[in-house]
Amino acid sequence: MATETHNSLIILGSGPAGYTAAIYTGRANLNPILIQGMQPGGQLTVTTEVDNFPGFEEGIQGPELMQKMEAQARRFGTQIISDLVVQADLTAERRQGGPIRLTCDSGDVYTCDALIIATGASARWLGLESEKKLGGYGVSACATCDGFFYRGQEIAVVGGGDTAVEEALFLTNFASKVTLIHRRDSLRAEKVMQERLFANPKVHTAWNSVVEEILGDPKAGGVSGVRLKNIKTGETEILKVTGVFIAIGHNPNTAIFGDQLDKDEQGYLITKANSTATNLPGVYAAGDVQDKTFRQAITAAGTGCMAALEAERYLHEKSGEAARI
Incomplete structure (x- = not known):
């Protein structure tokens, strides 16, 4: 039977950006929910040697790196859901005054006050x-x-x-x-x-x-x-x-958002300068879903950190509390 669950923060995507955001928000006691999506672990799960991620002198296998990130996110209280969001209601009109609403392939519904989108981009x-x-x-x-x-x-x-x-x-x-x-x-x-x-x-x-x-x-x-x-x-x-x-291009995984979020001509989410904030309050984008230039695990992780910091501040400003990250 389908269920409906509310959480203050939800993260979409389980690549370096998503897991980094989960680690940071988990450490801030936000107890985030992370919905993994179609490809748990992201593009690194189909990469063998990862030789350029800091901290691994001898390199590391892509799937192993993602397993370590997932374990670290779980360690800080992230609830990880193996499901795929098929409908996202983000705007005030679509939400009808309620919280952000996400419907999954399983039929389960998740609602939240802040959302970090880290759905990545898929190589053609x-x-x-x-x-x-x-x-x-x-x-x-x-x-x-x-x-x-x-x-x-x-x-x-x-x-x-x-x-x-x-x-x-x-x-x-x-x-x-x-x-x-x-x-x-x-x-x-x-x-x-x-x-x-x-x-x-x-x-x-x-x-x-x-x-x-x-x-x-x-x-x-x-x-x-x-x-x-x-x-x-x-x-x-x-x-x-x-x-x-x-090298025939990438497709950002943004189709489910329709025209609710600002995108460029290629479909990448547009974020504000020096920020991961989108055009909608409380909605942030990190990783390859908004980066068509670098597309590296380390840069994705960096923007995941940025999104976590911004989402945490947004939630605490909304509640009148001081940020804890």
Whole structure:
């Protein structure tokens, strides 16, 4: 039977931003509820080595890092719910004068006075079975996360926009050769970035080409190559690479909020300057759901901390108490 539960603070999302917000608000004795969402642990659960998160000298596996964050959040009293919000009533009109109202896939309803949105962004993928099979074994959507592991190797980047060019240029710091695969014969990226790309001797291009299959075996070293198809000639070829970076963009997970929150043209939540506050009082956004520039675990955690501090102050100002964080 569906239930309805009220809590002063609810956090949506269970990546670094969400768990950090839970740790901080838990330490402030706010006893937050965190609703994990569709992918508990966020994008790091499909990342193998995380070598750039401070405090882990030898690196750490992505899923293990998220398990540690979850355990720390629980330690400070966070109630973690395995469910997915499918309807969010945030505005005064939708709430009809009541608190923020969240309806979950299970039918359970949660209401709150303050909300931290940390639902993240999902990488766009090619939709290949081989891509899923080799995810974390040579297939990645984050050059800054995983580029270091391909020092001296030949790799490929798929895409033709600013993201693809940025990732390709970044990867030339490590790889011996970077092949940019694009389905057209010209790029959409800014001209100045294209000039930098074409001037780099490590960069090669595969024009008018799409990836038909990513080759390799997770149990035998991961990615070994890609099969490309020229969309003009129909010819196929095998490109030998040990890593494939998919750079065709991200989609922020903001659809359930509709037009209740201010968004940019790509759907990312807009927050006030030097703040995680959205256009609605008591509603804050942290992590990749509002950050299309950095998209790192550490920056997401930082904004999760900011959102926690702001939400805690909002709740105590509302109640007339002094902030405790």
